[in-house]
Amino acid sequence: MTTSTTLPFAPSDLEAATRIAEPDVDLLDALVRSDDPDDQARILARVVLSAFDNYYAVSRRIPSLAKAAFEARDWTLTVRLSKARIGLYTTCIDQLVPPLKAGMPELVKDEQLWARAEAELLAAIAGRYEADFAFAFWHSLRRKLVDDEWRPVSYDSGPAARPPASSAAILDATVTTLPIRPAVIREILAGAGLEAPWRDLDGDAALAAAAIEAALEPLGPRDGEPTRIEIAQSGFFRNRGACLIGRIKLRDRGDMPMRSIPLLIALLNEDDGLVVDAVLTDSDELQFAFSSTLANYHATNPHYHELARLLYELMPKRPLGTQYSCIGFHHLGKVAVMTEILAEHQRSKERLATAPGFKGTVAIAFTMPSSAYVLKIIRDHPTDDYKFDYFDGLDAVLRKYNLVHEIDRAGSMLDNIIYSNVKLDRTMFAPDLLDELLEAGIGTVTMERGALVFRHLIVQIKLTPLPLYLGTAKPDDARAAVVNLGDCIKNNAAADIFNKDLDGRNYGVSRIRKVYLFDYDAVEPLTDVKIRSADAPRGTFEDGVLFRPSDMLEGLRIDDPALRRAFRDAHPELMQAEYWQTMQQALRAGKVPRVMNYPAKRRLRA
């Protein structure tokens, strides 16, 4: 049996399905004409809520379109949907800003009107599932309107905050006994609601059941033991893949406590039908597959809090805030991450101080010792040690951080959360850092009534900077890290990203021991770089970014000769001009090199 390959959507259909309706002109008109403050507040709240509703409706449509694209094997559509979704929120806010600024220039400064309108909005959204999302939208709009001023707008959910979600609400449970029979897995797969034929459902169910049985082995399973398989009522779609996620629970047995393993069933839709490609049962492997360094998944279940909670339970090494981003809820992720940073500070009483490792020449990075995050600002001018002759400026660097946020990071670049006009209490900062941030020459930080206001603030997950890791790791771990560094550089290249600052200190090692790039001021599109072979003459003046792969090893500045050798032995091609030129040709031809997002050994068929 062959799946249909007809494309379900012409580009114009997609455009229509993802088009945000224009803001409500009649309401805007009524707002501009009214001079009654109560009316204005009520109408302003309605204008914004109606724009949010337009946004939300389209953003909810995208996961079902992604599902349809997966079912029809329309990979072009999948990529277009991801691109469309990431820009939707900002587009919708941007639509409102010009008419509001033109029609009511006084709005920006009218604190009373905002307070009244906010009360109206909160009353209108009370009881709605997505009330906190609507409130985040309200704050984002306000932030955009006051963008030209030093006026911080809170990043919290305030009165629209929801109580902590429980994952139970979105889980389907199958109660069975060990060993888990293929028929049980078959039922779960068939019940996933995918409208495409399976290539070999029975065969896949048998292979998946065997993989699960092997994964349960370390938990001391006993035949006949009651077991609960919990699967999220949601499909997750990304690129060419889809997955089902959940967990398997074994009850307290007297001689054994309750035991549980996560479960991810990775699906592909090949030209001869749906297949189970892999089964993952290890939290670190799930984290790899769900990495925020990859494109987002589109989840068909709208209950984003419960989904984020489930992901957090399955991958507890990654903070809750970032779980929202990997299912595409970046703005809620932003709110959740800021809330977490403030809660971390409350809990630990630690202060923000300069991040461990080499001090940046372009960024000032800071963190609290037990925080999961690093915060950064970009300096207006680099320090004297800056390596390059020319600095493109603060805005150009921020654009690079934003570009990396928007692309498919190919599993090799940390995501960036970029806040604007954000206020943090001065008591959160260690005195040295406070002095550094407020010193002359940093125009993007100011002190306002006991708080620091940041024009921009970049937040990333905290890694161990590679030089620190190599300095303390066991020899095998250090070797694995430098080999992984080469994979990271290759994946960056596959995403058309080249870091012209080759230095290994721009990379960090995660808690699951993967290496990622985290410093983006020196990144360039690989396709713009001029690759020079080892024997090309040096010293001639040429415009643009030049790269001589034979300089790579030296550029990495890894001191230990054994580690340099390990890198060279694992990735000899990275030192060859041909490798880079071939990659450039592939990228220019529009070929997207494949990025693996789970270990090959987890695939059910070799």
Ligand SMILES: Nc1ncnc2c1ncn2[C@@H]1O[C@H](COP(=O)(O)OP(=O)(O)OP(=O)(O)O)[C@@H](O)[C@H]1O
């Ligand atoms: N995500 C992160 N996790 C852990 N540490 C980090 C992270 N980001 C930055 N750091 C720390 O902060 C330092 C400075 O950050 P970053 O490399 O971004 O600054 P930079 O000024 O761009 O650096 P350079 O001078 O190499 O251009 C790093 O060397 C590292 O020690």
